Amino acid sequence: MVLLLGLGAGARAGQVEIVDAVLVRDAASWNASVTLRHADTGWKHYADAWRVVDAEGRELGKRVLYHPHVKEQPFTRSLRGVAIPPGTRFVWIEAHDNVHGWARTRLRLKLDWVMGRSTVAGRETRPAPGKGKARRKDAKAKERRDGQARSLH
Secondary structure, X not given: OHHHHHHHHHHHXXXXXXXXXXXXXXXXXXXXXXXXXXXXXXXXEOEEEEEEEXXXXXXXXXXXXXXXXXXXXXXXXXXXEEOOOOOOOEEEEEEEEOOOEEOOEEEEEEEEOOOOEEEEEEEEEOOXXXXXXXXXXXXXXXXXXXXXXXXXX
């Protein structure tokens, strides 16, 4: 019974939400400030990281959160020195918790290289693992294998 109660508490916390984010240019790099909300329950379930990624999913910078923020919600943490290749127009902020992993919803930021600041360009939901292009590609490969197996019989 105790085990079931413990699992319920972790499940109620859900995925971490990105409330807001901003990137400010500083000479050759960018400084990020990200606000997260998560129903941290303590060490067993808490928001433990966020990162900046480019359009190809390459990690450009990552902020690890070393402890839960049970009584501080939402909370903001910063990261200095994010190396973003010149001319990059958009980046995404992704958030992580130690139970669910990377949240499916991420924040898209548009970079203004002249003003040296980002603006929120919207939110998007990434496909769940095994969905989207990868799933279609796997299905087509399976169809080819099945067709080849049938032709052998």
